[in-house]
Amino acid sequence: MKTAEEYVESLKDLNREVYILGERVEDFVEHPILRPSLNALAMTYQLAWEPDHEELMVRQDGKGRKVNLFTSIHEGTDDLINKVQALRLLGQTTGTCFQRCVGWDALNTLSIVTYEMDAALSTDYQKRFLDYLSYVQEHDLVCNGAMTDVKGDRNRRPHEQEDLDLYLRVIERRDDGILVRGAKAHQTGSVFSHEIIVMPTLAMRAEEKDYAIAFAIPSDSPGVLHILGRQSSDTRKLEGVSIDLGNANFGAHEALVIFDDVFVPRERIFMDGEVEFSGRLVETFAAYHRQSYGGCKAGVGDVLIGAAASAAEFNGVARASHIRRKIAEMVHLNETLYSCGLACSLCGNAEASGTYLVDVLLANVCKQNVTRLPYEIARLAEDIAGGLMVTMPSEKDLRNPKVGHYIDKYLRASSTSSTEDRMRILRLIESMTMGTGAVAYRSESMHGAGSPEAQVIMIERQTDLEHKMSLAKDLAGIGR
């Protein structure tokens, strides 16, 4: 297992093509807009070395060697439950998205689907995958899970698009591998990943074999470009300030990743044309990732609840009954999320490969709640924070010798806390509800692992409605 420092160091060798705000960035490891994201990812390494957290953060591989949790395969419902608990811890520690779940969920998905393809089609994907898994575990790598294609016209299938590249596809097959072209959108953490695991974005049809493709490549493979998505208030990180950042140390990033005719060697291909398994892969990955949010977002929610309570304290209203009631409501909603994350884990089952998968219905219920409840938690946090959160002068005003003393004097709310501390906590809430942190807490909650409608469809599909109808008809005396 790598330490956090070794992880950061390991990235420096990568010859990556990264664009930020219209410019190619060479030293992406130190870039101030990206650095908080790297810090959050590094926490997945750091906590694994802390004795208090080893039980949650370290697992064993097939040979009994310690591996980082984020490279492990789920061998029981205990592992699934542990996942949710560990993600909550990391959410609490970073207050944001730490970006390493996607690749982890991809590894577990492939462990299931490669096995099932081999069983049905006598392919040898599982062996390739296990070799790859060992490599990832041994070097303790960050994998980016790349599923979401850019999709073009939503009313057309992949092979019907005017531009055939709008879903990533094989454009050439060679003896030693394939050449792929396309783009994956919303790639969380891609710049700081060692590896990219590409998966199809939906269930492909017979005529879409070139799109039913899964593979892994180093994230600095020739032809791969990362174009950073911009976030609300992203450039505050370039101002050389700290208060105004809210959460100065931790953040996350998403990128549009371009695959401009990238070569994939044969041994890293895990699906190539098996369209009948593409839907299985997508649903399995989605279920894992929908579970994840029941952990991480509850952890981030803990921070936001704590921030709101601190703001109330600094504002001098912590004991007001309506404030206490609102905080209890935030806790209630946050623990509801967490409960759903735990429940879909507890009800998980072993798939044919031996890997444990969450209960798919309950994982979708979990994620559907994640698309709603954090928004209400955020609304309550904004209520408690008060209007000052968005009308407060900047840190530079506070430091300005001409007007800083006015700010210090007039924004002081209690004799036991400083104006600066009050500003700090309000900026944290601002960041989480409408700044860079809002992308992780609100937008990811909404769209990560599939937009709300995807869960509605899955909930309908996973429900045994006939059974419920027969229960009702029996009780109503129908058909007796």
Next chain:
Amino acid sequence: MKTAEEYVESLKDLNREVYILGERVEDFVEHPILRPSLNALAMTYQLAWEPDHEELMVRQDGKGRKVNLFTSIHEGTDDLINKVQALRLLGQTTGTCFQRCVGWDALNTLSIVTYEMDAALSTDYQKRFLDYLSYVQEHDLVCNGAMTDVKGDRNRRPHEQEDLDLYLRVIERRDDGILVRGAKAHQTGSVFSHEIIVMPTLAMRAEEKDYAIAFAIPSDSPGVLHILGRQSSDTRKLEGVSIDLGNANFGAHEALVIFDDVFVPRERIFMDGEVEFSGRLVETFAAYHRQSYGGCKAGVGDVLIGAAASAAEFNGVARASHIRRKIAEMVHLNETLYSCGLACSLCGNAEASGTYLVDVLLANVCKQNVTRLPYEIARLAEDIAGGLMVTMPSEKDLRNPKVGHYIDKYLRASSTSSTEDRMRILRLIESMTMGTGAVAYRSESMHGAGSPEAQVIMIERQTDLEHKMSLAKDLAGIGR
């Protein structure tokens, strides 16, 4: 273990004083208003003998003998999880409250608190309790858990009431036992219980020793009266019809139970004046019972969802997109409840006595959701059912030779289902949302195991807000 028939038979010997609608009822076992309630309770016996359900419904006592689930003590989180699953099954099977959880929760509560009293105070309550438990297990008895006092003026403590009996209390102490007086309200299933387990209703203070009393007595002890609470549409059961009942076979009842100077022998007393443990007892019982609703109400919810889907089918609109979306929403809400029930079980822990208790915070979160989500599920069911649910002629109109054919003709909605079946399913929904079944599905969800405000208070109390605040302050750079 008793069979369902043996259970019913065992009640006939009881010399019980029961009042229904202003009259003393001798044959309470066959009374049509009460019989559906007995049938629901009997299901807790019947399912224990069905091979398909034995795993859920049967446990072992300390000596390895099979006992009915509802007399067992929780020996691990598996047992807690099993409880939620079993209650969901029973909710699905009866479509209502089956009334046996309260006593079960009381048994587990006493197994914890009697142990702790003995440890702290060198009393011998645990032995008394274990003897009693063996007796209950051996005879497979139904216990009524009697906690809620009538409470009088809510602004006064028990000992400050004008009428000192408004909380049940010891009025005389004798060598061989005590004499008690008072009343317990909302006693679910009391008429069909063999035993009544009385517990204090809140944390008592030093001057309230006479109110800090827990004990068990046969439910037909001299001085005990059961006055049945009336439910919406209760007398339809006297009309000799079936369609109009909705759920003709199953129901539940609550009674006001009067203790008019009732004698309790010493060996059945489990707390007598230990005021410092009364709060512990109340909170423990509440936590167990708040967990219960995550199981049973999800099961009843399954029936209501199935009824709504059947109504949609009979109405010919099952494929309409808004109907499907509403049913998916009902499922989503219902599984959220269930997830919370499971999660508080999974996070349970062993208390000093070895009995496992649920996670108290999550159990309160579970119940708080139960006070809200079933109401929305019911609203959606009423939406899907359509107005006919409440404007439909009676069964007797359908049977009337002069007008029945009009009803049959004009209320027919599809060629594949009969008018009668359509009426049956609508009456089931009516019963569950505004008839006798609504008491179980709505009112119990709201007030059972404590009204919503009780959970808000417990959520606030159980939250480690300091921890959340320190997480937020650390991230905001406060105190560095």
Next chain:
Amino acid sequence: MKTAEEYVESLKDLNREVYILGERVEDFVEHPILRPSLNALAMTYQLAWEPDHEELMVRQDGKGRKVNLFTSIHEGTDDLINKVQALRLLGQTTGTCFQRCVGWDALNTLSIVTYEMDAALSTDYQKRFLDYLSYVQEHDLVCNGAMTDVKGDRNRRPHEQEDLDLYLRVIERRDDGILVRGAKAHQTGSVFSHEIIVMPTLAMRAEEKDYAIAFAIPSDSPGVLHILGRQSSDTRKLEGVSIDLGNANFGAHEALVIFDDVFVPRERIFMDGEVEFSGRLVETFAAYHRQSYGGCKAGVGDVLIGAAASAAEFNGVARASHIRRKIAEMVHLNETLYSCGLACSLCGNAEASGTYLVDVLLANVCKQNVTRLPYEIARLAEDIAGGLMVTMPSEKDLRNPKVGHYIDKYLRASSTSSTEDRMRILRLIESMTMGTGAVAYRSESMHGAGSPEAQVIMIERQTDLEHKMSLAKDLAGIGR
């Protein structure tokens, strides 16, 4: 204008065929199940004679003669606003549905659509209608507005049904009139109406001319049968009690009205085959009736809020902060309804006939809120009422000499109010949330004037989305 007594008297002459619970009822005026409904209707007469309410309840006809509000035509937005205010007053006074709006809304609808048919098709419907209106005004009649057909298979058009009678239709045309057959469901107040105004239930197509029919007939015309819909707890009214009824004096009824080959004279026909105007008629009526609910349900909501506040007072918890907050929330929701009722009135416009119609978009918004907010108000009322509402012994138990004193003793909650008063107010809440009153407060709110989906469709249709899109595109700099 009739007095309330004259109104009741006028019904006794009617030779009506009414079925209740499987039996033909001759003296429907005095029947205890129906009487509260008559009392509510009579209030629309009584208040018109009270000086305090004359301004709201009396209007003038074209010749300057005083007419009852419920027979008037809206001549300005002031009249539309007055309607909402008057309905709120009646809702407050009766605590239920007073059943006279439907016919009133039908009169105003016909005043618009008959004019437009004449203008487009040179028919003479407007004159017929105005003669009829004069007759209704002069005799101060209650009109039943009969729109909703039973509809059969929802996947088939009226003319595609296996049984062609499932939408009311003309089965024979004669020189002096027509013969119609069919049934209208959910007919609010039909038994106590003098007249029935029949309208088509949806926009008919060219091949459905026989279904595009509007007319008025006396409610005791030969061939008309009224089969009463049963309501939750309806037979409590047969028990000779008062407490258990909650709202002993007032109620409402709906009936299935059968038209078994009923003759309609030519001068009472207001549409016959003009399919192109059937949609206009339906939408106009729906808009008026969706407005109505912003008045009446706010009035009924006032009663429920008052009942909850009284229950809190009797329970001794009126000053608890969570109770006060919940009551403020109930008020907030109730006034939101009312605001929507007022707003769609204020934004009304004169149609070609001169009659004022509400703003259709806002009327649908109003009704959509009515399908949601009363449910939450009811849920909060049940929260405040406490569990006793559904576990309380019956009035006969209270009167029973053997057990009545126990009830009086143990259900007393404060020294300033009696047990009986406490029972009365809880029964009122029970009635409104799950008894006969719940049909008026919950089911009618949901389905009256069209189920929720009907409003969603109308909201979509009435929204000028293009305009909103152009606003957004302009601001985003698109198309410049």
Next chain:
Amino acid sequence: MKTAEEYVESLKDLNREVYILGERVEDFVEHPILRPSLNALAMTYQLAWEPDHEELMVRQDGKGRKVNLFTSIHEGTDDLINKVQALRLLGQTTGTCFQRCVGWDALNTLSIVTYEMDAALSTDYQKRFLDYLSYVQEHDLVCNGAMTDVKGDRNRRPHEQEDLDLYLRVIERRDDGILVRGAKAHQTGSVFSHEIIVMPTLAMRAEEKDYAIAFAIPSDSPGVLHILGRQSSDTRKLEGVSIDLGNANFGAHEALVIFDDVFVPRERIFMDGEVEFSGRLVETFAAYHRQSYGGCKAGVGDVLIGAAASAAEFNGVARASHIRRKIAEMVHLNETLYSCGLACSLCGNAEASGTYLVDVLLANVCKQNVTRLPYEIARLAEDIAGGLMVTMPSEKDLRNPKVGHYIDKYLRASSTSSTEDRMRILRLIESMTMGTGAVAYRSESMHGAGSPEAQVIMIERQTDLEHKMSLAKDLAGIGR
């Protein structure tokens, strides 16, 4: 009346002390961070000259001269209704807060309260006010309404604060006027106001006479400083881009306004120590301003709905049933707000001075909805927008010759719209939900005109609960 150009010109003469991001800004009129705010304010002038909008935007003063709407006094409920309609138009036109209502609401408030003070205390405030009003009307000035003090320790009254300046106060009284010190927070539009109208922030007590102070001064009076509050993504306006701004032309600002010993001449003082009228002033102003949001936020909501619908169109999913349903829901919520704004206007009444005031209960209901419904509208907009809204590369990336073509290729979603247009509309939604526009649409909706709790308190206080209780008790047969 001034034209928009004259308004902008008139600001250039002002000798204002403005701080932005830690620096004093001389040319605040052209500063890119502030300019969109000026443009929005200028719209209140521009629309008054457009013939289409004159009816809404122009009023007459007492002498029959045309005045800008925002300097007029409400002379009837028509004026109150017109206000809501005009604010919606401006919200639609600017997509943000146009900042001129606060001062307008202050003028109307003073027209009522100065009259009442004179009547009760024989002061001469009304004349002073009317002179001032004429001055404002004649020169068509923007007034900043300055109410919210910084408040310090919320557990202490103004006169109990450690620092007595934390509520603005009179520090010296002279023959010709007074000297004041303090600060007003959250001052919407202050930098571009000609005048500042200062009012007390709460009902003052006898010992707080120095805090019961209302007056008007030019906004560049010596001793007045404006320190700009920073908003999420504010510095994007310094990047020289347009797409990334979302709403490039319009915005709003708030400032912390410092009063460092500012002189106020006697004739501009409208309250000085009349503590018994300070509560009346605060509640009156709050009621007006709570009404305002029912107009402006509905207008901004129109833009957001249009943006979401446009995004759906550009994404190619405009016809999907779940998208259409969500847009209908957004419309429903938005029109509910508007309905509440209209209703409190319609129910307004003339105060003693002749000025019309809104219905206070309904205005509070309106604002309470504003603290909730825009959040749900925003959530739905984020749902419809999709994740790309927050992961999309910057405008500079699109313009970059090396990577721009990738973005253009891969983010193209339909053949009928350009990638750039798609980016523009998503950035508009981003701005309104988590950028500079979110301050106007979310934070102002929450806290402007008082935080949610303030409305809860007013709703409770304004409700005639006794009347509702008597309605319920009458119907329940209590007290007969």
